[in-house]
Amino acid sequence: MGSVKRFCLALLAPAALAACAASPDPESLSFDPFATENRATHDANLTIDRNAYRPAAIAYGKGVPEPLRRGVSNLENTWDSPGYVVQYMLQGRPELAGTAMMRFGVNTLFGFGGLIDLASELGMDYRDTNVDETLFRWGVPEGGYLVVPFGGPGTQRDWSGWVLDYALDPVQLFLPTAAGTALIAASGVDLLNDRYELDTTLDELFYQSEDSYTATRISYLQNMRARLKGGTGLDLLEDVYDDY
Numbered sequence: 001m002g003s004v005k006r007f008c009l010a011l012l013a014p015a016a017l018a019a020c021a022a023s024p025d026p027e028s029l030s031f032d033p034f035a036t037e038n039r040a041t042h043d044a045n046l047t048i049d050r051n052a053y054r055p056a057a058i059a060y061g062k063g064v065p066e067p068l069r070r071g072v073s074n075l076e077n078t079w080d081s082p083g084y085v086v087q088y089m090l091q092g093r094p095e096l097a098g099t100a101m102m103r104f105g106v107n108t109l110f111g112f113g114g115l116i117d118l119a120s121e122l123g124m125d126y127r128d129t130n131v132d133e134t135l136f137r138w139g140v141p142e143g144g145y146l147v148v149p150f151g152g153p154g155t156q157r158d159w160s161g162w163v164l165d166y167a168l169d170p171v172q173l174f175l176p177t178a179a180g181t182a183l184i185a186a187s188g189v190d191l192l193n194d195r196y197e198l199d200t201t202l203d204e205l206f207y208q209s210e211d212s213y214t215a216t217r218i219s220y221l222q223n224m225r226a227r228l229k230g231g232t233g234l235d236l237l238e239d240v241y242d243d244y
Contacts, residue, residue, distance in 0.1 A: 029218055033144040041147040042213045046206055048150065053195060054203075060189070061196030069193045071115040076190050077126055078107040078114025079183050083169045087129045091137045099124050131161035131168070136228045145217050153220040 032038070061069070081104035088097035103119040103126065111118045120126055135157050136142070143156025154162070166172060172180045195202065209215035 029221060031144070032217065034146055038145065038147040038217075039213050041149055042216065044149060045147065045152060046212065049206065053192075054199070057192040057195035058199065060192040061199075072186055073190050073193060074107070074111070074117045075114045076183070076186050077117070077128070078104060078111070079171055080128065081107075082171050083165065084127075084129050086168065086170060087131060087134050090134045091129070096127065096129075099127075131164040132158045133161075133228055135161055142224075145221060153216055155221075155224070158224070 081100045084100040085097045085104075088094070088100060103124045104114075106119040106122065106124065107114045107117060110116075117126070132155075140157055142158070146154055146156055146159055148154060148159060151159075171183065175183070205215055205219060206212050
């Protein structure tokens with residue numbers, strides 16, 4: 001990511017966080033202050049999914065062998081690890097930061113730059129994190145549920161964190177532009193794999209629910225809250241949209 005783009009994202013982040021902090025942090029799943037706008041965006045995103053994203057994901061999943069698809073996922077996970085180190089330190093979790101750093105070293109040095117996940121075979125399990133989790137641990141409220149065009153579900157805190165994830169990512173800060181762009185492209189390709197692997201579940205949620213917007217919102221919020229509180233989560237919507 002270029003320095004100008006990172007600078008622009010950094011400028012946007014404080015305003016987004018201010019809006020988040022000013023919002024209530026209700027426990028009720030019925031709280032939905034942006035429902036009207038969200039529903040319109042949700043419907044537009046479903047049109048994109050039906051006509052472009054889902055067909056592309058199915059073509060990718062059926063056309064690319066599973067080992068190669070897994071290699072792309074491993075590559076992305078490996079090169080996300082330096083960012084995880086930063087976030088785990090900010091969360092006051094040095095052990096997880098150490099594991100993330102060791103995973104990065106093992107997979108880049110001995111796993112062909114991260115294509116092979118040797119670290120997991122050695123007992124260093126993959127666990128992702130982000131600025132949203134850091135803000136949660138700092139007590140920043142989640143704000144309202146917010147659907148972003150082309151991006152899907154989130155909360156005000158979540159999308160504010162997404163801005164900072166990219167602005168503060170050490171890999172994007174220090175890698176050459178071409179290498180950083182290649183990693184962003186790998187993330188985009190891996191999203192197709194996520195959509196393919198969860199096709200049945202997401203089709204039921206998006207196209208077979210009586211009210212797909214409400215079903216998606218509740219599923220996302222329940223999963224997000226469970227994950228941040230250390231529960232198991234559903235690992236459905238988070239996997240699909242986590243890479244944005």
